[in-house]
Amino acid sequence: MDGTEEGEAGGGASAVGMSHKECVSCINKSLAHPTVKFLREKMAQAGCPVWVNLLSAMTCKGQTSIGSYASGRGITICCNQATVQDEIDQVIIHELVHAYDDCRAKNMDWTNCSHHACSEIRANHLSGDCHYKRELLRGFMKIRGHEQECVRRRALKSVQVNPHCSDASAKDAIEAVWDICYNDTSPFDRAP
């Protein structure tokens, strides 16, 4: 992807995070998560022989993302930004959706705001990044509307971080591809 990478909001400046050892153990547990296993199988079927080197556990400085994905480099998990297993599961699923998109679209261009926006909408939707809030807020607001707002907000935030996308072009890109990309749940039959 020529150096462009995208990161996910999470953790927070005050997070102390996990030890490297604890983090690696969480990553290994995530590999047995049914959604992670499913995505790994689909990537293998799509002909992406990148698995062995796809994931790396690191201490990340100067950022608050839990994870990021870059073409050719794979998925980076920022151990110091994660505190619980669930966060590691979520971020791995999210980044695997990006890896899957990179794999299936041979012409994926992460410097193109619309391409990036589409993958962010899918990753935030399909990873369940917005599900825990749904649980918290159940009964207090329209669940379906909230999930979409959450996906939209998080996707926008990630695209705005892309150095090739201004705030305005990130916003335009999200709107332009929303319907197609929100409804594109491949490789899942529906959002898990």
Ligand SMILES: [Zn+2]
């Ligand atoms: Zn993302």
